[in-house]
Amino acid sequence: MKIVIVGCGRVGASAADYYDRAGHEVIILDSSTASFDRLPSTFGGHAIRGDGTDEDVLLRAGAGKADVFLAVTEGDNRNVMAAQLASEALGVGRAIAKINDPLRAEAYGELGIATLCRTGLMLDAVNGYLGLPPSGLPGMLEASGHHDGVHHDALIPPAAVAVPSQSSDSPSVTNQEA
Amino acid sequence: MFVLVVGGGKVGYYLAKELIDAGHEVALMEKDPRRASQIADEIGSIVIPHDGCEGKYLGEAGCNRADVVAAVTGDDEDNLVICQMAKRHFDVPRTIARVNNPKNEALFRHLGVDELISPTRMILGSIEQDIPVHELLHLAALGEGELELIEAHLQAGSPAIGHAPRDLSIPEGCSLFAVIRNGVATPLRPDTIMLEGDKVIAIGKTECQELLHAQLIGEAVAADA
Numbered sequence: 001m002k003i004v005i006v007g008c009g010r011v012g013a014s015a016a017d018y019y020d021r022a023g024h025e026v027i028i029l030d031s032s033t034a035s036f037d038r039l040p041s042t043f044g045g046h047a048i049r050g051d052g053t054d055e056d057v058l059l060r061a062g063a064g065k066a067d068v069f070l071a072v073t074e075g076d077n078r079n080v081m082a083a084q085l086a087s088e089a090l091g092v093g094r095a096i097a098k099i100n101d102p103l104r105a106e107a108y109g110e111l112g113i114a115t116l117c118r119t120g121l122m123l124d125a126v127n128g129y130l131g132l133p134p135s136g137l138p139g140m141l142e143a144s145g146h147h148d149g150v151h152h153d154a155l156i157p158p159a160a161v162a163v164p165s166q167s168s169d170s171p172s173v174t175n176q177e178a
Numbered sequence: 179m180f181v182l183v184v185g186g187g188k189v190g191y192y193l194a195k196e197l198i199d200a201g202h203e204v205a206l207m208e209k210d211p212r213r214a215s216q217i218a219d220e221i222g223s224i225v226i227p228h229d230g231c232e233g234k235y236l237g238e239a240g241c242n243r244a245d246v247v248a249a250v251t252g253d254d255e256d257n258l259v260i261c262q263m264a265k266r267h268f269d270v271p272r273t274i275a276r277v278n279n280p281k282n283e284a285l286f287r288h289l290g291v292d293e294l295i296s297p298t299r300m301i302l303g304s305i306e307q308d309i310p311v312h313e314l315l316h317l318a319a320l321g322e323g324e325l326e327l328i329e330a331h332l333q334a335g336s337p338a339i340g341h342a343p344r345d346l347s348i349p350e351g352c353s354l355f356a357v358i359r360n361g362v363a364t365p366l367r368p369d370t371i372m373l374e375g376d377k378v379i380a381i382g383k384t385e386c387q388e389l390l391h392a393q394l395i396g397e398a399v400a401a402d403a
Contacts, residue, residue, distance in 0.1 A: 054279070055285070066316075076231065077256050080255070080258070080259050084258075084289055088285065103234060104231070104233055104263065107233065107262070107263060108262075
């Protein structure tokens with residue numbers, strides 16, 4: 001799969017390294033080159049400095065038509081905007097945004113992006129450890145709909161993408177110019 | 179009308195002030211507590227010292243009964259999220275976003291923001307009225323500087339529109355090699371018909387530029403370089 005990651009913090013860098021080692025095509029963006037120090041020297045993907053909420057930057061980085069788009073910067077809103085840009089304008093299969101505000105996390109599932117809410121995930125992990133029932137807060141939410149009133153064929157329903165066969169023959173690399 | 183203004187910078191501050199003067203009910207959200215209390219001292223207790231991007235605080239500010247939400251922070255992504263939350267979660271009939279990066283306008287509109295105000299675009303528009311935009315754009319100097327990579331934006335009035343490169347008298351030592359149309363770059367062949375709005379990419383000797391300008395842009399506006 002072609003996986004684009006915006007934000008090279010601990011989560012972003014670990015994900016980039018993991019998917020790279022798993023044989024996927026990985027492109028990671030961050031607005032600061034220093035963040036790329038978190039990547040191991042063995043990282044074989046593309047690390048590109050730039051603003052992940054800028055359409056031109058994403059296109060130049062080769063993010064168009066990615067299978068997966070993971071927005072994991074420190075800013076909820078930056079993640080939301082980047083993920084919506086990916087799903088609405090770049091035709092990305094599945095866009096996932098890290099959102100810490102549970103209310104916002106819930107609202108965005110309806111808008112076609114999957115959300116990952118650390119608040120809910122952590123609380124449920126703690127509850128699981130303590131033997132308490134789940135918190136009911138959103139954790140990982142699937143995209144439950146897509147942006148209404150707009151025709152776009154960019155959004156592939158999750159069921160259609162969940163075919164893992166794509167990983168074996170990843171699409172040809174065309175972003176050598178970067 | 180009840181207007182919820184999010185962002186207490188200069189824009190938000192003066193906006194709230196004007197709205198109050200006009201007799202509207204106004205609430206202003208500003209996440210920096212110091213700035214919030216400073217505004218409250220000046221225009222009264224309409225300030226909510228919280229982050230307007232958080233659903234919880236939008237609710238507390240009365241977003242569900244707002245007639246208009248104006249997101250005027252300095253960050254585009256915040257303004258987008260504020261408007262989307264207002265629209266989706268609180269059913270606000272009219273959302274207005276300040277957009278700094280003009281490139282974001284299409285996306286914001288597509289994502290359901292009712293109205294966009296782009297100061298950058300407005301100033302740009304104002305400047306462009308005074309400056310001829312019908313110029314060749316110098317992209318890069320090549321070789322030892324004797325060659326230049328040039329972009330020509332074909333606009334109404336260009337003699338090249340409706341013609342192919344082989345119909346034009348392209349100066350010696352100059353080559354038109356690509357055209358960008360609707361954001362897609364394709365090679366420019368001798369028989370490719372050029373259209374209005376095309377961006378033609380050329381490489382040429384520095385001294386050919388005047389001739390090239392005449393062919394691609396037109397004679398009306400003389401090149402200054």
